[in-house]
Structures are given as C-alpha cells and as structure tokens.
Amino acid sequence: MASSEDTALIALEAERAVTCALLSSDGAEAYSEVSLHLAADDFGSAAHRLTFEACAALTARGDVVTSVAVSTYLKASATWKDEYVAELQLAVSGAVSIAHIASYAIAIKEKAVARRLRARLGEIADKSLRVGSDVTAEDLLADIDSITLNVEAKASHVRLLDGPGAMQLEMTERWEAIQAGASIGARYPLDGLTSRLGAAENGQLIIIAGRPSMGKSVLAMNFALENAIENVESLSIGAIASGTAVTTDDVPLVAVFSLEMDRAQLGNRTLSAMTAVDYQKVKQGDFTEQEWERVNLAWERMYRSRLHIDDDGFLTPARMRAKLRQLEQRTKKKVTAIVVDYLQLMSGDSRRAETNRTLEVSEITRGLKIIAKEFQCPVVALSQLSRDLEKRADKRPVMADLRESGAIEQDADVILFVYRDEVYNPDSMSRGMAEIIIGKARDAVLGMVPAVSELQFQRFVDTTANAYSYEQLTGRG
Structure with missing residues (x-):
C-alpha cells in the first residue's frame, strides 16, 4: 500500500482528469495536447501511465485514439493488471474540459519533478555516508548541482507553436546587436578560421582533434588567449603601456579546464605565446633584458585578465x-568562452556509463553541449584520434578517426583537425606549417586553413595569402 508521502507526490486528481480526457470522444485531441508536456514516466499512478502509453503506441502506428482502442490495447498488454480497473473507473466517472488539459498536465509534471528530486536527494544522502572513504564532500556538491542539469524543472515552452513572427523577432534582435558592435560569440585565434567559420557562436560545441604532438592543446590555448587577452582593447599592449585604467566590465571571463597539464605549465605556454619568447626559456625563467621587458608587459596583461x-x-x-556557476557568482560576470583539455580524460556523471566507455563519452559530449547552451558561450573541447590513421599512407585525419566518434560527431557543431606533415615526414616540404582541417561545420563550407606552426612560441599564426595549399604540396595544383 502506498504511503502518505508517496501519495503526496502524485497529482492524482490531475492524472484522473487527463485520463478521462484521453478516454473521451476527444481522446485524439487530448493526447496531442498532453504529449507536448508529458512523458509516460511523469504519471505517478500505474493505471494512468499505462493508459498514456497505450495512446502513444496507438498514435505511433497510425491508429485513432478512442476509448475502445485504448481499452483493447490495455487488455492485451502484459503489464496491465485487473487491480488498475477500479482506478480507471474513478477517472472516467468524472467530467473534464479539454480546454483545461494543459493546466492538468503542468500539475502532473510538477509532481513528477518532485518525485525525481526526492529520489535523487535520497541517493545523495546515502552517498554522504561514504564521505571519508571513496567519496569527498566536493563529490556530493557536484551531485547536488547535477540535479538541475538532469531534472527538468517545469514543462518546456513549445517553440514550434510560436510561428514565424517569433523567429523574425530573434533575427532582428541579432542583427541589431551585431550592428551595435555586440559580440555574438568568440573569435578564433586564426583570421583564416574566422573568415571561414565566422565567430565561435554562443551555444556551440567545438571539437579540436589531432594525434599527439600535432599542437591541438596549443591551438586550444590560443583560442582562450585570443578571447581573454589578445582581442581585448583595454588589455592591449598600448593600453597597458599607457597606464589606461581597466575595469572588470571591460574584460571577458574565459574558463579553461585542463586535465592533462597543471596551471603553471599552461601559464608558461600562454606567456610564451604572448611574448614570442622561446617556451624552453620561459619554463626556466631565463630571459635577456629585452625579453624581460616583453615578459613584464605580458605579465601585467595576464594579471589584469579574467583567464581562469x-x-x-x-x-x-x-x-x-x-565550478562555472561558482565562478560566475564570485566574479559577477558571464563566462565568454570555455576550453576543455581534453574530452577523453573526463568522466561521466552516471554510474551506468562507467561500464561502457562509448556510452560515457556520449554522456560527456551531450553534457558539454548542454553547458554551452546553458551558459550561452562556445565550449572548445579537445579530442584524441584513433591510432588506426597511422596505418594509412595519407595520415590527414577524417571524421572516422575520432575515438568513440559517433557521439562526438553528433553533438559537435564544429570539428577541427590539426595536422602537421613534418611529424610523420621530417623532410616534408611543409616544415613549419600546419593544416587546420574543417571536418564539420553546420554553417560553413568544409576545407583546410593553413597556418604557421610556431610551436617554439606555443602558437599558430596566419600565413600570407596563397603561401600554402595541399595542392601545391602534392604537386596537384
């Protein structure tokens, strides 16, 4: 028998009203409306849940939803029990208006969310007893935060019903923002990429992939540096040298998550890229007097930035x-761009995913895409490539080379491959050059953007016009 607490977490009267509508002469219309707001597991009562599932199954196979069709379906179902009949009789004995069915659906949804929250909080409470062994307090905080990521708080607005007027309003607001000088995303570190792809737009998941030693981490940090410092007028060399005052409102907030290198290493890389001082010298802190001048100026620019x-x-x-929410709360600023180095070193949130790496990567990429949309900024994530490409004569990456590629291909908006021919061919005609291959782009033409690989300075820079092409390298052009 259900406890009073269990009963309190079911909107029973609302479920009866919806079921009554589903079994009425307007059943098809009622299902069309309710299915916009509810899924079968939103119903707390098994009788009403199975009735909704029957309507969904009938609709899926093209049958009309009627009381007779639903009744016939339920009687033939292996999960239907005679004890549910009494509950359905109570439901159909009432009267309900189709006009109010959306409000009943919202009431059912609210209780469903409450049940999921209660169950998840119960799991966390049980997990808290393991703090001090395999669980930390930070793990519990992350679990608590994940609740709002995975549990829908209320019925979502059905944008399909808005009509073209709403779309035109969004387009107009976007045009006005661009013409007013507002940024609609983040800049790529190479002008060649920006001209091909435009801005790295808010909500996009961008994957940078490559084999070891190709420079994918360098390109990702160049992206962070471009948006945190290099493209910020108040942090320019001229502004800093002149002593121009900088307020936090002028400086974008950029977050970098590095699972492979520590913060000091990334700081050294950033300093080398900003100063064009050899990375090996930066690591040792061994500078000439002229280099010290450049380093001190870059040091001040870094200090005033919001590169976290x-x-x-x-x-x-x-x-x-x-962590992103804590960062925004503490800085009182909105994150402009996020970089993750790298995807395969992350873990999934659910225990179910831990037993299946492909499933776990799918969960991770989907989580990163959700974060990009929620924080309204681009997320740049690095990815490994399969060793299988080493067996090919032409080792330029393709989409199939992405490890656990199905989920990554599906969720990413842009996929960039970094390739340097000299890694495989020391005598290559393209020494000192890199190819940034656009493997996927939802709103741009695929192709290749050449770059000069100044890896001694931990950076890629643009080439001069027509300085390099794959056709020239292979003699096909």
Whole structure:
C-alpha cells in the first residue's frame, strides 16, 4: 500500500482528469495536447501511465485514439493488471474540459519533478555516508548541482507553436546587436578560421582533434588567449603601456579546464605565446633584458585578465557546471568562452556509463553541449584520434578517426583537425606549417586553413595569402 508521502507526490486528481480526457470522444485531441508536456514516466499512478502509453503506441502506428482502442490495447498488454480497473473507473466517472488539459498536465509534471528530486536527494544522502572513504564532500556538491542539469524543472515552452513572427523577432534582435558592435560569440585565434567559420557562436560545441604532438592543446590555448587577452582593447599592449585604467566590465571571463597539464605549465605556454619568447626559456625563467621587458608587459596583461584555469585531474560535466556557476557568482560576470583539455580524460556523471566507455563519452559530449547552451558561450573541447590513421599512407585525419566518434560527431557543431606533415615526414616540404582541417561545420563550407606552426612560441599564426595549399604540396595544383 502506498504511503502518505508517496501519495503526496502524485497529482492524482490531475492524472484522473487527463485520463478521462484521453478516454473521451476527444481522446485524439487530448493526447496531442498532453504529449507536448508529458512523458509516460511523469504519471505517478500505474493505471494512468499505462493508459498514456497505450495512446502513444496507438498514435505511433497510425491508429485513432478512442476509448475502445485504448481499452483493447490495455487488455492485451502484459503489464496491465485487473487491480488498475477500479482506478480507471474513478477517472472516467468524472467530467473534464479539454480546454483545461494543459493546466492538468503542468500539475502532473510538477509532481513528477518532485518525485525525481526526492529520489535523487535520497541517493545523495546515502552517498554522504561514504564521505571519508571513496567519496569527498566536493563529490556530493557536484551531485547536488547535477540535479538541475538532469531534472527538468517545469514543462518546456513549445517553440514550434510560436510561428514565424517569433523567429523574425530573434533575427532582428541579432542583427541589431551585431550592428551595435555586440559580440555574438568568440573569435578564433586564426583570421583564416574566422573568415571561414565566422565567430565561435554562443551555444556551440567545438571539437579540436589531432594525434599527439600535432599542437591541438596549443591551438586550444590560443583560442582562450585570443578571447581573454589578445582581442581585448583595454588589455592591449598600448593600453597597458599607457597606464589606461581597466575595469572588470571591460574584460571577458574565459574558463579553461585542463586535465592533462597543471596551471603553471599552461601559464608558461600562454606567456610564451604572448611574448614570442622561446617556451624552453620561459619554463626556466631565463630571459635577456629585452625579453624581460616583453615578459613584464605580458605579465601585467595576464594579471589584469579574467583567464581562469582549473587543473583538477577529475572532471565530469556536473562538476564542471558547478565550478562555472561558482565562478560566475564570485566574479559577477558571464563566462565568454570555455576550453576543455581534453574530452577523453573526463568522466561521466552516471554510474551506468562507467561500464561502457562509448556510452560515457556520449554522456560527456551531450553534457558539454548542454553547458554551452546553458551558459550561452562556445565550449572548445579537445579530442584524441584513433591510432588506426597511422596505418594509412595519407595520415590527414577524417571524421572516422575520432575515438568513440559517433557521439562526438553528433553533438559537435564544429570539428577541427590539426595536422602537421613534418611529424610523420621530417623532410616534408611543409616544415613549419600546419593544416587546420574543417571536418564539420553546420554553417560553413568544409576545407583546410593553413597556418604557421610556431610551436617554439606555443602558437599558430596566419600565413600570407596563397603561401600554402595541399595542392601545391602534392604537386596537384
């Protein structure tokens, strides 16, 4: 028998009203409306849940939803029990208006969310007893934050019903923002990429992939540096040298999550890229007098920036989201761009995913895409490539080379491959050059953007016009 607490978490009267509508002469219309707001597991009563499932099954196979069709379906169902009949009789004995069915659906949804929250909080309470062994207090905080990521708080607005007017309003607001000089996303570190792809738009998941030593981490940090410092007028060399005052409102907030390198290493890389001082010298802190001048100026630019680096070796989408929320709350600023190095070192949030790596990567990429949309900024995530490409004569990456590629291909808006021919061919005609291959782009033409690989300075820079092409390299052009 259900406890009073269980009963309190079911909107029984609302479920009866919806079921009554589903079994009425307007059953088809009622299902069309209710299905916009509810799924079968939103119903707390088994009788009403099975009735909704019957309507869904009938609709899926093209049958008309009627009381006779639903009744016939339920009687033939292996999960239907005679004890549910009494509850359905109570439901159909009432009267209900189709006009109010949306409000009943919202009431059912609210209780469904409450049940999920209660169940999840119960799991966390049980997990709290393991703090001090395999669980930390930070794990519990991340689990608590993940609740709002995975549990829908209320019925979502059905944008399909808005009509073209709403779309035109969004387009107009976007045009006005662009013409007013507002940024609609983040800049790529190479002009060649920006001209091909436009801005790295808010809500996009961008994957940078490559084999070891190709420079994918360098390109990702160049992206962070471009948006945190290099493209910020108040942090320019001229502004800093002149002593121009900088307020926090002028400086974008950029977050970097590094699971492979510590914060000091990334700081050295950033300083080398900003100053064009050899990375090996930066690591040792061994500078000439002229280099010290450049380093001091870059040091001041870094200090005034809002480039935040997290080098925690364990990261899940939920932990990442919790840290981003804390960062925004503490700085009182909105995150402009997020970089993750790298995807395969992350862990999934659910235990179910831990037993299946492909499922776990799917959960991670989906989590990163949700974070990009929620924080309304681009997320740049690095990815490994399969060793299988080493067996090919032409080792330029293709989509199939992405490890656990199905989920990554599906969720990513842009996929960039970094390729340097000299890694495989030391005598290559393209020494010192890199190819940034656009493997996927939802709103741009695929192709290749050449770049000069100044890896001694931890950076890629644009080439001069027509300085390099794959056709020239292979003699096909």
